[in-house]
Amino acid sequence: MIKAQRIGPLFTDLYELTMAASYFDRHIEGNATFSLFARESAARNFFVSAGLETVLAELACFAFADQEIAYLKDTGLFADDFLSFLKTLRFKGSIFAMPEGSIFFPDEPVLEVTAPIIQAQIIETFLLNAIGSQSLFASKGARCFHTADGRPLVDFSLRRAQGQDAGLNVARSTYISGFAGTSNLLAGQRYNIPVSGTMAHSYISTFEHEIDAFRAYAAIYPDHSVFLIDTYDTIEGARQAVQVGLEMKKQGHALKGVRLDSGDMIDLTCRVRDILDKAGLFEVKIYASSGFDEFKIHELLTNGARIDAFGVGTKVGSSADAPYLDVVYKLVKFNGRLVRKLSPGKKTLAGEKQVFRKIDAGGFYAGDIIGLRDEAIDGATPLLSYVMRQGERVSLPPALEDIRTDFKSNFSALPDKYKSIHQRHPYPVELSEGLVAAQKEI
């Protein structure tokens, strides 16, 4: 596994540092707790947490470099004593969080930070970006995973992702939420995710005849070939693929699949399946790509398309139907005092919190209770735990495979109705008596 590059503390909004300068000026040094959560989304019944590893890796090496201090000085907004303070600043706080791969719901803290206020404030922007974007991708991926109903999904989104680490994180986050792999080699190298792929239309066009392209590819990938058959005419392409597939079979190999990337997928996949089966190539799988997301997967499968595996790209990689999570990071406690915000439509819950999950007799999620962190609620499982104390990780990073396994186990405990991609089913989330009482005290 290759380490991600340092992001650096300038990955923040200017106001985080001007507020910090004011705290420094006023000797405001108390401990603050901030709670990170997502507000309700009209398009999502549930969210899947991801991004914690990015957060912990970065916080463990949080420090301003000389050139970063020099830049801040150049802005003319910061006094020398504050810059000297920043130069020695390290993150020494605690992080209380849900593990990656957890299922969570609106208003539930995914993560809480407790640290001297300047430290806790400066990291806000970075935390929201990391947890928000990666949970966005994981949540979208889980919807596809559910809809594909056991058929493998491969992430093809790198080319249309909203940037470089977006592409990497789509691969990692959708792998957590059940994808079989990615076409993204850098994600393969960095996260040890299985990589796979087929061929492009340009490859076919490079040869005089489509069949020449298939043969050339089969020659070096006799057991890993998936032929793209829609460059000129899909049905004719399927016949050419059959011809080469039979040649491969004779030589003791096997064509792995054919891919369709355009046209009427219901009609074409049925006809292609027929052509393959009539040639005895039952083992050759049909891969489909082009604009797939949970909605298209659902529509095609319910209408009889014969698809064995999906390449999903653009719409999943940009979470196109809901391209951001409304994640926020709110001060909930400062200097021992509970704090809440009352802006219209943007109220927050004061206090250091915990999420307790009730499990029914069948092992299914039956409702959550947001409570105070030091409460104990009988028969419910607390979801957050300390993952960093005084700036040090509490344990080694979990293996990505383990996070993925945990996700699958969590997801199987989520009742099916909340997995609906078309209908809103708000999952029951209550507040504990202790939390309600604490709000009234303020």
Place this chain on the structure above:
Amino acid sequence: MIKAQRIGPLFTDLYELTMAASYFDRHIEGNATFSLFARESAARNFFVSAGLETVLAELACFAFADQEIAYLKDTGLFADDFLSFLKTLRFKGSIFAMPEGSIFFPDEPVLEVTAPIIQAQIIETFLLNAIGSQSLFASKGARCFHTADGRPLVDFSLRRAQGQDAGLNVARSTYISGFAGTSNLLAGQRYNIPVSGTMAHSYISTFEHEIDAFRAYAAIYPDHSVFLIDTYDTIEGARQAVQVGLEMKKQGHALKGVRLDSGDMIDLTCRVRDILDKAGLFEVKIYASSGFDEFKIHELLTNGARIDAFGVGTKVGSSADAPYLDVVYKLVKFNGRLVRKLSPGKKTLAGEKQVFRKIDAGGFYAGDIIGLRDEAIDGATPLLSYVMRQGERVSLPPALEDIRTDFKSNFSALPDKYKSIHQRHPYPVELSEGLVAAQKEI
């Protein structure tokens, strides 16, 4: 200016390298030209080009590192002779492209690559990601710039962008398309973009009384303060801001502005303006944020909101109404032979191309002609030029300020109807006689 980090050639889809391995195996080494363009978007009348600098910086240092070769070897998919070939591979092709900040339309090549086919193929994914995502952000930014009608826009999107470089590129791309600056410090450092900001609700909550927070901030930023007034009650917050604003004035300073981040912005901004004006604080600007994009800007301004400047975040940073550009990279010429793809709904235009723009007597864009690269079209301006030859940049990178100035000049030549944020007005794009004839020859 700080240099961006190397991205590396593993930022690609697996199939780019398996196809390359096949070309290598078959000694297919001819020159290929690929054309990068966007397909039609239901939500955009025009696009703004960005991302070329990322492309050129990376191609100039394109090389596989030892650990990248080692990873490829580990996949078991590549023969040693091919890996040895990759080890010495550099990008030696040419790039023919529109400058950043250009206005472009569906099907028009933004960029064409000519290189030995393996080189041209491997960089596909990276080029689409860089040009696609950055042009997406620039295009969204231009719509906001148009709608704000001269009022300054500041990019606040870092926390909700779809990743780290997404956040950086939103700042850079929207600065190209006319934004006044960003809250993003790393973008400020890296691209020398003006940074600005206000304060967060958490800052207000940290103090016992709202007015204490305003005074503390004014004490160290007597000429750079924008008070956030909606933490508890916006109208009461405005009165507190007035009180501190008058104190600042007495001391020879000036409150720069107040910010509203919630509530009924039409009613509240009018009342806040009234409170400020009655106190004689005419110079204090009203900043508004919270869910702004071109649609909300338009709605509030046409309904009489008194807003002087906008902080735009989430919806712009994720281009929420249209979160991806349908950019493609298609083989159009190989080994001297014109090439095109005929897949249903995905046809391409063969040949090395140029975009010619007609300008009317008033200096406005009057229609484009996509032609062959070696054509000359009377009275029309060619938009693409060579920016890299044999892997070397043709000229130094332009300054970001110059790109921004060019955008403003280009944008002022685009007739207003195409700038409509609500209505579709397809801009006239024809094909030249030479290009049409070339398609028929194939």
